[in-house]
Amino acid sequence: MTREFSVPQKRKLVTELPGPASVALQERRVRAVSRGAGTLANIYMDHGAGAILVDVDGNQLIDLGSGIGVMTVGHAHPDVAAAAAAQAAKLTHTLFTVTPYENYVRVAEKLAEITPGDFEKHSILVNSGSEAVENAVKIARKYTGRRAIVSLDHAFHGRTNLTMGMTYRPWPERAGMGPVPAELYSVPISYPYRDGLSGEEAAEKTIDYINTHIGASEIAAFFVEPIQGDGGIIIPAPGYFSRLSEFCTENGIVFVADEIQAGLARTGAWYSIEHHGVVPDLVTSAKGIAGGFPLAAVTGRAEIMDAVQPGGIGGTFGGNPVSTAAALAVFDIIEREGLIAEAQRIEKTLLARIGDWPDRFSVVGDVRGKGAMFGVELVQPGTKKPNPEALSAVLKHATSNGVIPLDAGSWDSVLRIMPPLVISDELIDDAASVIEEALATF
Ligand code: PLZ
Secondary structure (H helix, E strand, C coil), rough: CCCCCCHHHHHHHHCCCHHHHHHHHEEEEEEHCCCCCCCCCCEEEEEEEEEEEEEEEEEEEEECHHHHHHHCCCCCHHHHHHHHHHHHHHHHCCCCCCCCCCCHHHHHHHHHHHHHCCCEEEEEEEHHHHHHHHHHHHHHHHHCCCCCCECCCCCCCCCCHHHHCCCCCCCCCCCCCCCCCEEEEEEECCCCHHHCCCCCHHHHHHHHHHHCCCHHHEEEEECCCCCCCCCCCCCCCCHHHHHHHHHHHHHEEEEEECCCCCCCCCCCCCCCHHHCCCCCCEEEEEEHCCCCCEEEEEEEEEHHCCCCCCCCCCCCCCCCCHHHHHHHHHHHHHHHCEEEEEEEHHHHHCCCCHCCCHHHHCEEEEEEECCCEEEEEEEECCCCCEEEEHHHHHHHHHHCCCCCCCEEEECCCCCECCCCCCHHHHHHHHHHHHHHHHHEEE
């Protein structure tokens, strides 16, 4: 389809990057903002449209990150803006658990429809991905009466104290900020590029680890990202998740797909677990669900979701009227604009354009992805040793030339590409050329 955007979908640089207005803001920022909120590129944005961000100096940059997988429908989508503005003028808050409203119910109905599984599903709406994961933990514990929570190596599940404990790497996400709660376990994942195992072999390894370190009967929930995001776009081998989900069913463990980054059309399916042919018990959604407004959800089997006593879960702003209005607009846009098919188009374009990078550039070990969620793993040439220095050089070159990709990976060595699903093939080509200039220097 042809789309109209309020900003031409072209990269255009009118100053050096960061430009003078960004530099001035950065000077103020270091005096006012905690350095704990580190930034990838100190280029301050003013507005955007589609897959283009416009900075405070008037430069037009290509957004390859969508603000970490949030801007699925593109920046400044007029329907999201209109839905949010109309709702803001009507009613901004009651607290659903005091006096409810329809938007919340409509979002839950839609989530029941689009999440995998042909059974009755219920949802709870909250504000952030971390909060969704926390609630899934509470619900699974209440339902099973068990305590242990399992997540995979390289996982990212959030930054609150509980979810920080479910997040794999100590640095920088956890170091010095513990203790984290007890009964959280990290177990080996399937990482085809690095372990060379089939899905069944990797699943046996994971299950053996669980049996010898934790005990299946202790486990309330097993959390997986069907395609890991922050962990470095790791896609477990075929058959891995189906074996794990069987293992969970056999042992009364709640199988949770954390779809916060990979869900909601990004990978060319409503939810990325669909690529693995597995139906989870619970699904978490966030990020792309509301076009940038804070909203997240836990959705799943009604008997599990209803195990919690009334008043047992909630929160002041969860399922806010404006966020839910934006989410309803997003669902509509995904369907009306065919964004699942657009994600599939982007996968084709990316594979054709960058799929041969491992052959062309000695610093590229692997290119992998699904839909509009790709990773380029950088290694020391001739080895599989992670190459974080190369990643930081590539990011520096890209960002100073008007392309904003993301970093990822436990060793900070994976270039992550997750553009809005409305990005054109021309912009992908232009962004790839900029990244290639940096890859060619190694
Ligand atoms: N689960 C799978 O990807 C968020 C966060 C950015 P929140 N990932 C990137 C950052 O640096 O904190 C994420 C995720 C998965 C949970 C979360 C947490 O979601 O909305 O950031 O709390």
